[in-house]
Amino acid sequence: MTTTTPTVRTSAGPVQGTSRDGVHAFLGIPYAAPPFGPRRFAAPRAPEPWDGVRPATEYGPTVPKPPYAPPYDVLLPEPQIPGEDCLNVNVWTPDPGASGLPVFVWIHGGAFVNGSNAVPVYDGTAFARDGVVCVSVNYRLGVDGFAHFADDGPPNRGLLDQVAALRWVQENVAAFGGDPARVTVGGESAGAMSVGSLLAMPSARGLFGRAVLQSGAGHHALTPATATRICGYLAERLAVPPTREALAAVAIPDLIAAQQGLAAEIAVMPDPARFGEVAANLMAFEPVVDGEVLPDLPIRAIAGGSARDVPVLVGANRDEQRLFLVPNGVVDMVNDQLLELAVGGYGLPAGRALEVYRASRPGATAGELLADVATDWFFRLPAIRLAEAATQAGGGTGGRAWVYEFSWPSPQFGGRLGACHALEIGFTFDTLAHEAHGVLTGDVAPQELADAMHGAWVRFISDGDPGWAPYDVQRRPVQDFGAEVRLVEDPRGAERSLWDGIR
Template sequence: MRRPVLATSHGLVRGITGPEGIGVFKNIPYAAAPTGPNRFAPPRPPSAWNGIRDADAYGPTAPQAPYPPPMDRLLPEALVPGDDFLNLNVWTPDPAARLPVMVWIHGGAFTNGSGALTGYDGTAFARDGVVLVTLNYRLGAEGFLHLGPGDTGRANLGLLDQIAALTWVRDNIASFGGDPDRVTVFGQSAGAMSIGALLAMPAAKGLFHRAALQSGAAHHTLSPASAARVTARLAAILGVPPTRPDFAAVPVQHLTAAQLRLRGEISARPERALWGEAALNLMPFEPVVDHDTLPRAPTDAIAEGVAAGVDVLVGCTGDEFRLYTVPSGLGRTVTDGLVERTATGYGLPPGRGVAAYRAAFPAAGPGELLAQIVTDWFYRVPALRLAEAQSRHGARAFVYEFAWSSPAFDGALGACHALDVPFVFDNLADPAFAPLLGDTPPQVLADRMHGAWVSFATTGDPGWPAHDERHRAVRRFATAPGTVHDPRGGLRALWDDVR
């Protein structure tokens, strides 16, 4: 097998030639290992190396605890031990070309995931004329611990890692056949929420030119006050003072175990008085509006035009939250009272909010109603607001809904969270996705969806009308795809007063 050698700003790398002649380069460091003095510190450049560095296998991944059951059987993971995990991977069809670039930011609730999943293999993108990059970033407390206003410049380290990776792309991707002036960043779940924050971060400006956000937008962040509650409780669980040196002295395995315990406590008592916004999101570690690295809430900043000119492709799956209610059996335990408390907790008008959902889904039981309300609050409505904001400030915004229903769990999963990822990557055959996809996922749908993402990165147009507040075009990806206008518009309008 031919072993291509390319130059980066820190040294030469030797990749492999994959299927269809695609050049594959893995485990390229974009920042120094976040250990020792670099732990709980902003990313620093990697050291240069002499000779040729082999880039033929995935490198270490960020420390994390495995998903708990039943998510461990449904969401694929790739855990590679090692300290030097701020690395990235590149697939290129032609190092001598100047092709559009797509940079993938993985999801995992800011505590799980990596760029090393086989399902994120970039061969299909490279086959279709795109240079594809995947990356790792710091997770959990390592990436998103906030220690207050005196800790300037050290919040949101996971986002700063992503910016360091995008900076590496700007400075190096031309050696791999990519055009640094045509970079599309795309991600799913926490990856998409990261992109929502990047759109509002001064340090990220100009590092990407288009953005595709799947099942996440700019809405979900923590205030400093909420982050302080999380930090204080994590320190108490660990038995250390809440300072950066004391957290940095905690062994990684103890820290990840404490994070699991903390998340369990929040899930058991999701009270805003205890946890602030983390009680609604059930995510103790996520971007923090620290007024420095992230100066303002992304929703507000984007609404005022801070990301003007960045075209976006944004949307969600039709039944996002069923991933969490169906496999666990939670949906069978939901009562009408819980549905009402959840809806009013999200700000919907008491009584009237749930009544509107019952009218829209007359055959749905309490568990299905709860899943639909959470899907809209967490995913669909933030996506629409991001599209509206960008279109108001001169960018093109394209909205989609993934509506193909999985046959898993006797069809009860519907179009659940994460189901769209293998279609976007055109990797339906990857066995890691089988528990979600079932036996015969439609390849024609992967062709359409993957093709739309490639077209968006290449031309800025995924193939359907742009979204604006007059027409509200939404592309629905299902067995029989089509474009609809303002689907479930009455429910959308219901959320307009909830900010």
């Protein structure tokens, strides 16, 4: 049964949500002013206070973004909700009248161009049921969030939005029962890469005490030169100068269409001479190492001690890249020649590397081998490097890291999806029952694995220890969440060693 909740007073005014089965949900609360009109491409500003009690019973507007292209529009369903108050948060709490509860702030993924906090699999009910105040965040995406202008436009607006949301949490979460001194920030994919950036950002320091990074870490960010060039290519498509003022005058649908056209061009012809580091990761809009908001590549900053007092839970899925190669059929189009080119493009000595990868994968096709190599380059090695950096920079008890791998294989696409990208989210949020996620998991996803994984996340958020040995570079313990839950030392160590000095 759903009923109205008590009124909670936030810094901008009172809100009233809904209550069901002992969990109170407050949805669509603005943490910043609408980023349109004179505030377009500007740093986030405080929301306008409101009079009276604001209903917080439905998800708020989503930020400007394109739909996913088929088949990902079905595999990763996400809502489009109109409205300008798109910089909003959702809060789930077991008791607004409580005090001192741990807090989990969630930053969604979507390659920095898609996603929202209204995606059903991010429902925070299970965290609140288990004593955690869960907060999910919208932030500006694509051109609005990450285009790097040649003139005075502030850089990394999407990251600045996340910092503004974390500040909102510091100011307001006590009113929902949470403890502002017990905040964990987490995310998946681009959300995890955002968390990696936050670990490196001076403006985020002190706003959270722990971090969870699922399938993303600290390697993905652009140089200002590449980011400025990308913005220039976008402006060329629109026949306007690459300035904040000129692009702000372009209608949002036209801007998003140009953004999609640029992404398609990069995907078809990822030329490093034209697109720089974007040619490898295919994300045209992402955090930029601007020297101020983001002073350095996150992994370098973390290794230098930027987050030495922040314990991290970090990991990846066993078959991440299969999400991007199996549903569209590309996995079967890869031949040996293309495989060798790709492996060389990632910096590995192709002959030796493929010999090592093939040794533990008898019968694997060229496409399947490419998926494993790309998974290591894009996700697994960055997670390991972040764990190494956090462990070595921490000293004493601070800066410890725990590493996991998710290896339960989806039965979808004839079992070829494996433990693909995004598959673990329904397990960590304990939202397997949400029909939308069943497109990835099928109808046989084991609830006991969700119980184990979600329970580990709750323990880390609440106590700072998910329940297995912290990472060290001698034994390299990794908690494997798969057909069974077990601790493995240095899984696929031969492949990991190939990347030393390369990734």
